[in-house]
Amino acid sequence: MQLSAVNKRRWSRFKLNKRGYYSLWMFVFIFLLSLFSEFIANDKPYMITLNDKHYFPMFTVYPETVFGGEFETETEYIDPYVEQLITEQGGVMYWPPIRFSYDTFSVDLGATVPSAPSATHVLGTDDFGRDVFARILYGLRLSIMFGLLLTILSTIIGVIVGACQGYFAGMVDLIGQRFIEIWTSVPSLYVLIILASLFSPGFFVLLFIMLLFSWVSLVGVVRAEFLRGRNYDYIKAVRVMGLGPLAIMFRHLLPNAMVATLTFLPFILNGAIATLSALDFLGLGLPPGSASLGELLRQGKENPNAPWLGFTSFIVISVLLSLLIFIGEAVRDAFDTNKKSAVM
Amino acid sequence: MVLSMSSHSSVLLDVHNLSVSFATDGRVSEVVKEVSFYINEAEIIALVGESGSGKSVSALSIMQLIRQDIHTQKGQIFFNQTELVNADDKTLRRLRGGEISMIFQEPMTALNPLHTIERQIAEMLVLHQPLMTKEQVDERVLQLLEKVHIANAKQRRKSYPHELSGGQRQRVMIAMALANNPKLLIADEPTTALDVTIQRDILNLLCDLQQEMKMAIMLITHDLHIVKRMAQRTYVMKEGNIVDHNTTSQLFNKPAHPYTRHLLDSVPSGQPNTYQETADPILEVKDLRVWFGLKTGILRRVNDYVKAVDGVDFDLRRGETIGIVGESGSGKSSLGLALIKIVEAKGKVLYKDREILQLSQKQMRPLRKKIQYVFQDPFASLNPRFTVGQILLEGLNVLFNHTSKEEKQYKIEEALTSVGLETHMINRYPHEFSGGQRQRIAIARSLVLQPDILILDEPTSALDMSVQQQVIALLKDLQLTHTLSYIFISHDLEVVRIMANNVLIMHQGKIVEQGNTQQIFDNPQQEYTQKLIQAACELHAL
Numbered sequence: 001m002q003l004s005a006v007n008k009r010r011w012s013r014f015k016l017n018k019r020g021y022y023s024l025w026m027f028v029f030i031f032l033l034s035l036f037s038e039f040i041a042n043d044k045p046y047m048i049t050l051n052d053k054h055y056f057p058m059f060t061v062y063p064e065t066v067f068g069g070e071f072e073t074e075t076e077y078i079d080p081y082v083e084q085l086i087t088e089q090g091g092v093m094y095w096p097p098i099r100f101s102y103d104t105f106s107v108d109l110g111a112t113v114p115s116a117p118s119a120t121h122v123l124g125t126d127d128f129g130r131d132v133f134a135r136i137l138y139g140l141r142l143s144i145m146f147g148l149l150l151t152i153l154s155t156i157i158g159v160i161v162g163a164c165q166g167y168f169a170g171m172v173d174l175i176g177q178r179f180i181e182i183w184t185s186v187p188s189l190y191v192l193i194i195l196a197s198l199f200s201p202g203f204f205v206l207l208f209i210m211l212l213f214s215w216v217s218l219v220g221v222v223r224a225e226f227l228r229g230r231n232y233d234y235i236k237a238v239r240v241m242g243l244g245p246l247a248i249m250f251r252h253l254l255p256n257a258m259v260a261t262l263t264f265l266p267f268i269l270n271g272a273i274a275t276l277s278a279l280d281f282l283g284l285g286l287p288p289g290s291a292s293l294g295e296l297l298r299q300g301k302e303n304p305n306a307p308w309l310g311f312t313s314f315i316v317i318s319v320l321l322s323l324l325i326f327i328g329e330a331v332r333d334a335f336d337t338n339k340k341s342a343v344m
Numbered sequence: 345m346v347l348s349m350s351s352h353s354s355v356l357l358d359v360h361n362l363s364v365s366f367a368t369d370g371r372v373s374e375v376v377k378e379v380s381f382y383i384n385e386a387e388i389i390a391l392v393g394e395s396g397s398g399k400s401v402s403a404l405s406i407m408q409l410i411r412q413d414i415h416t417q418k419g420q421i422f423f424n425q426t427e428l429v430n431a432d433d434k435t436l437r438r439l440r441g442g443e444i445s446m447i448f449q450e451p452m453t454a455l456n457p458l459h460t461i462e463r464q465i466a467e468m469l470v471l472h473q474p475l476m477t478k479e480q481v482d483e484r485v486l487q488l489l490e491k492v493h494i495a496n497a498k499q500r501r502k503s504y505p506h507e508l509s510g511g512q513r514q515r516v517m518i519a520m521a522l523a524n525n526p527k528l529l530i531a532d533e534p535t536t537a538l539d540v541t542i543q544r545d546i547l548n549l550l551c552d553l554q555q556e557m558k559m560a561i562m563l564i565t566h567d568l569h570i571v572k573r574m575a576q577r578t579y580v581m582k583e584g585n586i587v588d589h590n591t592t593s594q595l596f597n598k599p600a601h602p603y604t605r606h607l608l609d610s611v612p613s614g615q616p617n618t619y620q621e622t623a624d625p626i627l628e629v630k631d632l633r634v635w636f637g638l639k640t641g642i643l644r645r646v647n648d649y650v651k652a653v654d655g656v657d658f659d660l661r662r663g664e665t666i667g668i669v670g671e672s673g674s675g676k677s678s679l680g681l682a683l684i685k686i687v688e689a690k691g692k693v694l695y696k697d698r699e700i701l702q703l704s705q706k707q708m709r710p711l712r713k714k715i716q717y718v719f720q721d722p723f724a725s726l727n728p729r730f731t732v733g734q735i736l737l738e739g740l741n742v743l744f745n746h747t748s749k750e751e752k753q754y755k756i757e758e759a760l761t762s763v764g765l766e767t768h769m770i771n772r773y774p775h776e777f778s779g780g781q782r783q784r785i786a787i788a789r790s791l792v793l794q795p796d797i798l799i800l801d802e803p804t805s806a807l808d809m810s811v812q813q814q815v816i817a818l819l820k821d822l823q824l825t826h827t828l829s830y831i832f833i834s835h836d837l838e839v840v841r842i843m844a845n846n847v848l849i850m851h852q853g854k855i856v857e858q859g860n861t862q863q864i865f866d867n868p869q870q871e872y873t874q875k876l877i878q879a880a881c882e883l884h885a886l
Contacts, residue, residue, distance in 0.1 A: 236719065237789070240716060241712065242709040242739070242743055244742075251738075
């Protein structure tokens with residue numbers, strides 16, 4: 001894809017903000033890493049070779065009988081008995097670097113839970129004996145995915161509402177503005193608590209509930225850009241050509257609002273992740289057992305004798321949020337044409 | 345250091361080999377290139393050039409106002425033997441508003457809307473003459489306002505800028521500039537944003553004040569008429585260089601440089617195209633009114649109206665040009681926009697005997713291609729994100745949706761060629777074109793729809809003189825080849841005279857006078873028209 005000259009300049013201005021530029025790479029790295037969580041931290045091996053046959057437990061469910069066991073249920077690969085069974089038959093198991101998934105209970109810890117960091121559990125375990133590193137990895141993916149989805153959905157709704165308000169102005173705008181004023185003054189946290197107690201808060205229910213309140217964040221900027229843009233001569237000119245409102249809004253006006261929108265995105269993403277963590281921390285978020293950063297933070301609060309829980313979750317959340325803020329600042333610089341770039 | 349002119353005793357300002365360059369995204373461009381000029385005490389000089397020639401940057405450099413924005417600055421600027429290039433902030437602050445002051449083009453934005461004019465003038469005094477008592481300041485403010493002929497200065501000094509007209513604001517700007525008896529006044533396009541009658545008054549005022557206060561004026565303008573009238577010496581700038589310099593009379597009589605000659609030749613001249621006067625009108629406008637309601641009270645009831653257009657009648661025939669002349673706020677643009685239903689209006693507009701004001705936007709759509717509009721500012725009227733091809737295609741897609749792709753392409757190329765652009769420019773973006781070329785694109789955009797009527801809203805006033813001339817010639821050519829009818833909205837009487845067969849003079853929404861252009865210009869009947877034409881004559885030597 002060929003970038004236009006304007007976008008090339010924006011990209012070079014973005015790169016000039018070194019902190020933001022490196023933050024972007026770090027964020028992309030962390031995100032990609034977390035996307036492949038299953039291959040890094042899993043309680044199933046990549047591959048088992050047994051009697052010249054290859055098994056891929058991550059993709060297929062094998063009952064224990066396949067490997068000569070007794071149960072018809074799925075094989076527990078981390079069970080020492082299974083391991084012994086396979087190695088005795090001359091089979092080889094290829095394990096990922098961390099042999100625990102986010103919901104794997106380590107039974108043979110030989111210590112009380114939460115257990116301190118050790119060779120097997122680099123960041124220790126939580127109070128159910130689950131590996132903290134694995135939980136962080138899966139938790140990051142969940143948080144970022146949740147944040148991205150929420151950001152995309154609230155951007156779509158926010159842009160549409162803002163566009164209508166700005167373009168049609170007058171009564172539409174008046175009603176829209178008053179509605180938003182009332183809507184934003186609703187204490188969203190309490191509503192979330194009430195709604196969370198009515199529905200069992202799964203991933204998508206939570207997404208929907210939070211979407212109810214987060215779409216407003218973009219309406220203001222988009223509305224302002226459209227209000228300004230509707231009086232431009234070139235908009236009047238296409239009206240003279242007989243273009244309908246939809247075509248004008250989305251072909252001619254939306255590109256003007258995109259700069260403001262894009263500048264806001266990292267901050268909205270940031271807010272979404274922070275809110276999700278907060279809800280999980282309060283125990284109102286994702287269902288128990290899900291890998292979540294907020295839940296780990298709560299465990300840290302409840303187990304002051306296990307500082308690795310609190311420290312790890314605190315550091316991970318603050319690094320993630322800081323990275324997003326730095327990226328957001330760089331994006332803002334990139335779109336800011338008044339900012340002078342150094343002479344190259 | 346030996347400087348060319350500093351030996352001259354009365355030299356007030358001496359700019360020597362000044363170069364200024366800006367950096368945008370890594371590219372350094374030199375905007376002013378080794379420019380030298382000087383101003384004697386109590387002298388008026390003019391710096392003339394088209395937009396982008398570097399005249400404003402040269403002037404701003406004297407005040408060192410753009411120091412933080414520029415990349416490099418070379419050369420010397422001596423004001424009364426003080427070197428200004430790289431002078432410290434304290435020296436500069438003492439000079440700015442004290443011995444050197446400046447008035448800007450746009451009085452709307454150059455005054456702070458939150459303070460009374462009295463306070464803004466007083467600030468200039470307090471900053472530079474801290475020893476003045478409050479009474480002295482008050483008295484001086486009043487004196488200054490009277491000096492710039494603000495009527496009822498005593499009451500008016502408590503006004504906020506929005507309560508004043510454009511001309512009054514410019515007077516207040518001048519009062520501020522004169523507050524500390526400057527030795528040098530830099531006037532950057534001081535009258536460009538103003539109507540002719542006010543232009544004339546402001547220029548007269550500046551001349552009188554210059555005589556009275558014995559200050560030097562550096563006039564920056566693109567308008568040769570103003571130069572001729574005001575300046576003793578003139579420098580001509582082009583692309584960052586001073587290409588010509590002479591006393592004004594010499595320069596006008598015997599222009600040495602080809603560019604000066606080109607500028608002088610670009611004063612518009614010619615006759616309107618003829619048309620068949622007995623044909624049936626294609627557009628009849630009857631009692632057209634554009635009233636904007638003024639809502640008051642809690643219930644927002646409409647209690648009063650701003651009558652932007654109030655009872656306008658005229659007929660337009662094939663190939664005819666009707667000029668609509670008026671000062672800003674006279675309702676001429678509202679009239680134009682009402683005809684294409686962008687602004688709501690009452691009354692009757694008949695296009696080929698079909699009433700169009702009653703039509704819905706959908707019913708109006710097929711008629712849109714017949715009546716098209718060209719906007720004033722070609723920098724604002726083209727979507728910067730669309731290529732020329734896309735801009736032209738936009739209208740075709742809506743209004744000629746059954747036409748094949750190839751045929752649309754052919755229409756676009758034909759329209760571009762007819763406005764004098766090349767077909768290979770089709771994939772370029774508006775910012776790659778000059779102002780004149782952009783206006784051609786805007787005309788092509790309308791032309792591609794094969795209209796009968798073009799409404800031209802000040803199509804030349806955002807353009808430089810020489811480009812203006814070309815666009816007018818183009819419009820006249822197009823009118824003949826396509827038998828177009830024009831509604832030509834303008835405040836520039838000179839251009840109207842060579843374009844329009846008939847003219848409407850508008851004032852406060854009403855038509856003051858209408859009829860044959862030549863007759864009205866030669867023999868205006870109404871007092872308002874007489875005043876308008878007289879002011880234009882004085883300014884432009886019509």
